[in-house]
Amino acid sequence: MKKIILFFLVFNLSTDFFSQDGAPGVISGNIQAIGQYYQEDTLISAALPEHLYGFNGFANVNFQKGDFRAGIRYESYLNTLEGYPTSFNGTGLGYRYMSWTGDGVGVTIGNFYDQFGSGMIFRAYEERQLGIDNSMDGIRLTYEPKNGIYLKGMIGKQRFSFQDKLINGNGIIRAFDGELNLNELLDSSNSWKLKATLGGSFVSKFNTDNNTTLFNMPKNVGATCLRMNLRYHKIRFSGEYVHKINDPYPDQNENFNYIYKNGEGILLNLGYSTKGFAIDFSAKHMDNMLWRSTNVNVGPTDLLIGYLPALTKQHTYNLAATLYPYATNFYGEIAYQLDVLYKIPKKTVLGGRYGTSIAVNFATAHAPERKFISDMSTSRNSYTTSIFAKSDSVLFQDFNIEIKRKINKKLKLNLNYFNFIFNDDAVKVAGYYKMIYAQIAVLDLTYKINRYHSLRFETQAMWTDNDKGDWLFGQIEYTFSPHWYVAILDQYNSGNSDLNKRIHYGLISGGYINGSHRFSLQYGKQRAGVFCVGGVCRTVPASNGLTFSFTSSF
Amino acid sequence: MKKYFLYLLILSLFSCDKIESPVAEEYGKFDWTFFPGDPIDYTTNYYDIANPQNEWDENTNEKGILLEDYTGHLCTNCPEAAQIAKSLEEDSSLNVIVASIHASTDGGFQQVDQLFTNNYETEAGNEYVRGSEMNGFLGNPNGTINRNDGGLNNTVWYIKSQWISGVNDENNIADSLKINIQIKAFTFSQTNGLYIHTETSVLDNLTGNYHLVLYLIRNDVVSPQKFDQGIIDTNYHHHAILSDNINGTWGTAIINGSALKDSIIYNDFSYQLPDPVIDMTYETGNLSLIGYILNRDNMRVLQVVKKEL
Numbered sequence: 001m002k003k004i005i006l007f008f009l010v011f012n013l014s015t016d017f018f019s020q021d022g023a024p025g026v027i028s029g030n031i032q033a034i035g036q037y038y039q040e041d042t043l044i045s046a047a048l049p050e051h052l053y054g055f056n057g058f059a060n061v062n063f064q065k066g067d068f069r070a071g072i073r074y075e076s077y078l079n080t081l082e083g084y085p086t087s088f089n090g091t092g093l094g095y096r097y098m099s100w101t102g103d104g105v106g107v108t109i110g111n112f113y114d115q116f117g118s119g120m121i122f123r124a125y126e127e128r129q130l131g132i133d134n135s136m137d138g139i140r141l142t143y144e145p146k147n148g149i150y151l152k153g154m155i156g157k158q159r160f161s162f163q164d165k166l167i168n169g170n171g172i173i174r175a176f177d178g179e180l181n182l183n184e185l186l187d188s189s190n191s192w193k194l195k196a197t198l199g200g201s202f203v204s205k206f207n208t209d210n211n212t213t214l215f216n217m218p219k220n221v222g223a224t225c226l227r228m229n230l231r232y233h234k235i236r237f238s239g240e241y242v243h244k245i246n247d248p249y250p251d252q253n254e255n256f257n258y259i260y261k262n263g264e265g266i267l268l269n270l271g272y273s274t275k276g277f278a279i280d281f282s283a284k285h286m287d288n289m290l291w292r293s294t295n296v297n298v299g300p301t302d303l304l305i306g307y308l309p310a311l312t313k314q315h316t317y318n319l320a321a322t323l324y325p326y327a328t329n330f331y332g333e334i335a336y337q338l339d340v341l342y343k344i345p346k347k348t349v350l351g352g353r354y355g356t357s358i359a360v361n362f363a364t365a366h367a368p369e370r371k372f373i374s375d376m377s378t379s380r381n382s383y384t385t386s387i388f389a390k391s392d393s394v395l396f397q398d399f400n401i402e403i404k405r406k407i408n409k410k411l412k413l414n415l416n417y418f419n420f421i422f423n424d425d426a427v428k429v430a431g432y433y434k435m436i437y438a439q440i441a442v443l444d445l446t447y448k449i450n451r452y453h454s455l456r457f458e459t460q461a462m463w464t465d466n467d468k469g470d471w472l473f474g475q476i477e478y479t480f481s482p483h484w485y486v487a488i489l490d491q492y493n494s495g496n497s498d499l500n501k502r503i504h505y506g507l508i509s510g511g512y513i514n515g516s517h518r519f520s521l522q523y524g525k526q527r528a529g530v531f532c533v534g535g536v537c538r539t540v541p542a543s544n545g546l547t548f549s550f551t552s553s554f
Numbered sequence: 555m556k557k558y559f560l561y562l563l564i565l566s567l568f569s570c571d572k573i574e575s576p577v578a579e580e581y582g583k584f585d586w587t588f589f590p591g592d593p594i595d596y597t598t599n600y601y602d603i604a605n606p607q608n609e610w611d612e613n614t615n616e617k618g619i620l621l622e623d624y625t626g627h628l629c630t631n632c633p634e635a636a637q638i639a640k641s642l643e644e645d646s647s648l649n650v651i652v653a654s655i656h657a658s659t660d661g662g663f664q665q666v667d668q669l670f671t672n673n674y675e676t677e678a679g680n681e682y683v684r685g686s687e688m689n690g691f692l693g694n695p696n697g698t699i700n701r702n703d704g705g706l707n708n709t710v711w712y713i714k715s716q717w718i719s720g721v722n723d724e725n726n727i728a729d730s731l732k733i734n735i736q737i738k739a740f741t742f743s744q745t746n747g748l749y750i751h752t753e754t755s756v757l758d759n760l761t762g763n764y765h766l767v768l769y770l771i772r773n774d775v776v777s778p779q780k781f782d783q784g785i786i787d788t789n790y791h792h793h794a795i796l797s798d799n800i801n802g803t804w805g806t807a808i809i810n811g812s813a814l815k816d817s818i819i820y821n822d823f824s825y826q827l828p829d830p831v832i833d834m835t836y837e838t839g840n841l842s843l844i845g846y847i848l849n850r851d852n853m854r855v856l857q858v859v860k861k862e863l
Contacts, residue, residue, distance in 0.1 A: 212807065216573050218571035218572070220571045222570035248576065250810075252811075378575075379576065
């Protein structure tokens with residue numbers, strides 16, 4: 001606590017040093033806290049830690065005066081919520097930084113998040129729900145020598161864990177990025193209909209963590225990336241290529257254990273949008289692009305330098321989002337995604353009085369076609385691949401349709417259909433380790449009783465002959481605007497082949513919202529599942545108990 | 555500012571290690587050229603490598619304590635430390651095995667000249683004190699006790715006044731032996747060849763990374779040693795000098811992940827000894843092997859044995 005007080009005291013006492021305008025600095029911040037009291041529930045094998053109560057909380061406090069900014073994040077995991085990575089533990093400062101800008105130059109010292117392009121080559125980010133925080137701890141310089149030219153360089157270590165304080169990994173990351181906005185750079189091109197941005201990055205890491213005597217480990221590993229973004233009228237295109245040199249990791253699969261093959265990734269996106277219609281196509285070739293700042297075994301989301309985007313739609317409905325969500329395959333994948341959005345105009349036969357929105361999404365991911373070569377006693381490339389050459393082995397397929405329609409002034413309808421093919425032998429998320437074929441239907445109705453009161457009804461059903469069989473889900477939510485809401489839901493594993501496991505997971509929740517403050521309570525059973533964001537997942541254990549959460553900002 | 559970016563760019567561009575030969579050289583790789591005869595005769599008369607299970611009796615080795623004495627022939631406080639180490643080794647109830655390792659972070663106490671003609675440093679010894687894996691080395695004399703972290707500031711490093719209590723503490727730990735080793739060795743004077751065979755018995759389920767490390771030890775070497783007040787004993791008996799690591803600084807990985815109780819691991823090594831005609835201290839009768847099992851995840855030595863050649 002002394003450190004925190006000192007931190008802000010220094011800035012307040014010395015503000016004139018950073019700013020000549022005499023204006024007072026601004027302090028802003030936010031807090032989020034979640035606590036759960038665990039109850040025994042042997043029926044669902046609910047988590048029951050000996051401390052009985054788990055708590056995750058953090059608060060950001062930022063100070064800004066002119067071009068100067070500074071901030072901290074105080075974090076508390078007392079004890080860490082079940083299912084959350086145990087590498088988050090204790091209470092203390094987990095993030096602190098200072099930054100200032102001027103004359104085209106920007107400086108950040110301490111912790112910072114950043115991303116080059118899509119993030120394949122470098123992404124320092126935080127996804128608190130997943131327990132991911134690989135913030136950099138070091139120095140970052142940005143420089144804009146000329147309008148349209150953006151340069152960025154940084155060096156630092158990555159956050160590895162939190163044990164009453166920030167714990168960094170041993171590896172050092174050196175990164176450089178340059179971006180050219182042609183339209184800003186060339187005055188004459190400002191009138192061009194073509195908007196173009198080119199970028200390039202180089203990122204290297206240094207670590208000596210892996211001291212195996214079996215292999216000659218590279219201590220310095222570099223990756224290069226080129227990218228471009230083009231836009232012409234309503235058409236846009238983006239492309240990115242990343243290449244990484246030998247970067248061996250231990251792996252339980254012999255074919256990927258300490259292999260020295262170069263990694264590469266290609267991400268392409270082509271889109272067109274106009275009023276009432278949009279189409280978007282993405283393609284991804286990814287091979288051997290696991291990219292961490294350490295070369296020893298760590299947790300799946302620890303010390304990742306690069307982010308491997310999943311080409312799938314992020315679902316929000318419970319069954320679709322948490323039973324078979326796709327996790328990016330670190331070995332490699334060939335993936336495609338097509339998104340089509342169309343709004344049937346209002347006041348037509350099909351569109352109805354208010355119009356109808358239809359969204360169709362198709363995503364598929366396959367393992368690359370690999371030709372294994374017998375070189376594990378020599379060059380250890382293990383296999384060869386070709387660009388966008390996919391094998392027959394489907395990792396994931398998702399076809400889904402969403403129809404949204406406002407029936408009348410009081411009633412809104414949202415219909416969804418999902419069709420999944422899920423290779424759990426490769427993805428290993430569900431714990432079934434075989435192919436899973438599942439279909440889900442969702443009906444979501446919102447009825448606006450009056451200006452302040454509304455009722456939402458949601459029902460979902462999943463049909464599958466695999467894994468735990470069929471599921472049913474129902475929820476009713478009542479909102480008293482602007483402050484209160486209450487909801488009750490039930491999930492039922494109706495198709496479980498083990499009759500004793502056809503369990504109801506009932507949950508009741510309520511909340512109070514007042515401006516930027518939100519407080520909620522929920523009580524009941526939560527089934528085990530998987531929570532994923534952007535292809536990165538964490539498993540959530542079954543639990544039973546009382547949960548409260550509080551968020552606020554100022 | 556441009557200058558800084560140039561620095562960063564240059565730093566980045568040169569920050570890659572392209573590895574052409576990923577597979578590391580195998581230290582102690584079995585080499586039949588050190589055997590003066592047909593390898594089939596070795597199987598018949600010495601050790602059947604293809605069927606090692608027939609070669610070993612029950613392992614009755616008791617838990618040992620490896621006391622590494624990091625020393626130097628110009629270190630005036632080191633003889634006293636060596637005496638403590640030797641007295642601990644002579645107490646048979648403790649089962650201490652001493653390895654005197656001539657090493658320092660900056661070459662201090664190890665220099666050679668017309669009087670101190672022998673350089674006893676080894677690559678492994680220097681790595682132990684200079685590398686990042688056994689942090690905290692303060693200078694000679696210093697020691698490790700089964701490389702446990704009970705030394706100064708919870709490091710592996712014990713100052714000499716802590717050695718007796720440290721060894722006793724280690725001896726009093728009630729832990730049962732989780733892994734045990736036996737060593738067989740055969741030497742051939744015609745080629746100065748040394749063949750080593752080990753049997754490692756896993757006595758409890760283990761997870762992690764465990765290495766077998768083999769030291770070549772010269773039992774007794776007479777050469778000058780500096781004492782207090784500039785006194786030099788030119789007939790000083792240096793005891794148990796680490797002379798080489800047979801299978802590399804960190805040895806051979808024998809368990810990588812997990813090993814089940816009652817599993818047995820066999821390893822074979824070959825090594826060419828320095829010619830005793832050139833250096834008499836390498837006479838077979840003056841040589842020993844120290845073999846120990848190292849937990850590479852925490853540096854702890856789980857078992858150590860000594861084999862006279």
